[in-house]
Amino acid sequence: MxxxxxxxxxxxxxxxxxxxxxxxxxxxxxxxxxxxxxxxxxxxxxxxxxxxxxxxxxxxxxxxxxxxxxxxxxxxxxxxxxxxxxxxxxxAGQTDIDGPGLQLSIEPLKEAQLMGEVIYAVSPDLLKRLVNELNMYGAKNISINNERMINTTVIRDINGATKVNGRSLNKYPIVIRVITEDYHAAEKLFNQIQFSPTIDEFFVDNLKVRVLKPRKDIHIPAFDDPIIIRYLQPAS
Incomplete structure (x- = not known):
């Protein structure tokens, strides 16, 4: 048990x-x-x-x-x-510009000076025709006695004095500088403007236009004056 x-x-x-x-x-x-x-x-x-x-x-x-x-x-x-x-x-012409182009000068005929003939101010109409031909032959920028030509530039007679941008051309020679697209265009302009009938018409006023050979270093100053735009209003 x-x-x-x-x-x-x-x-x-x-x-x-x-x-x-x-x-x-x-x-x-x-x-x-x-x-x-x-x-x-x-x-x-x-x-x-x-x-x-x-x-x-x-x-x-x-x-x-x-x-x-x-x-x-x-x-x-x-x-x-x-x-x-x-x-x-x-x-707008508000900057200096350098480039290829040529220079022209308007000066009294020596023969007229020797003969004692009166040399008058350059005709504004004749000067405008010359500028128009320069533009037609390839000018991109133009100055007259260092006065930059822009779209609002006016060449006119004021009290017997020819003025550009309000400044008188009262002394000779009158220097015109032209800048073109390139040097080839400057050469072409040189060949064309020499035989322009407008050039010959300056002789009537006892003036001679000398066209200098093209250069690669033409300088044109900026337009310094304020640009006045008329008949424009700001958009609302």
Missing amino acids: NHKVKISFTIITLIIGFMLAIQFQAVKMPKERDTRDIWELRDALLKEQKLHSTLLDEIRMNEEQLEKYETKMKDSKEAALKETLQQLKSE
Whole structure:
């Protein structure tokens, strides 16, 4: 009987021990899993932080690039406006200009001076005809006694004095400078203007027009006076 009790006790003890072992293992496993979950979370958080930092760096770089691009665009617009303004000033005759061309001079005939004949002021109509022919033969820019010819320039007689841009041509020689598109155009103009009938008409007034050979370094000054535009109103 005692032997059976011992066997039963042994079996019960084994069962209880086995159950305790299972319970201990069940309690231990969640701790390991919880520990593993914490490390996984920390690793994931670290990766997210690195990704966040990388994204911030990329955003910062893109913002810097955008700022540089906007600055470049602003500078480009300002440069374009300045270039356009300079071009408009050049077309309006408000800048000095150098280039190939030729020079003419109007001076009294020596024969008339020797004979004591009166030398009158150059005729404004004759001077305008000469300027028109120069333009027709390829002149791009013209000055008369350093007075720049522009679209609003008026050549006229005021109280017996021929004036250009309001300034009198009361002394001889009268120097006319012409700038052309290129040197070839200057040579062509030189050949054409020499045989112009307008040149011959100056002899009637005891004047002679000398046409000098083309040069590559003709200088014409800017138009200094304010440009007055009439009959225009600002757009509303």
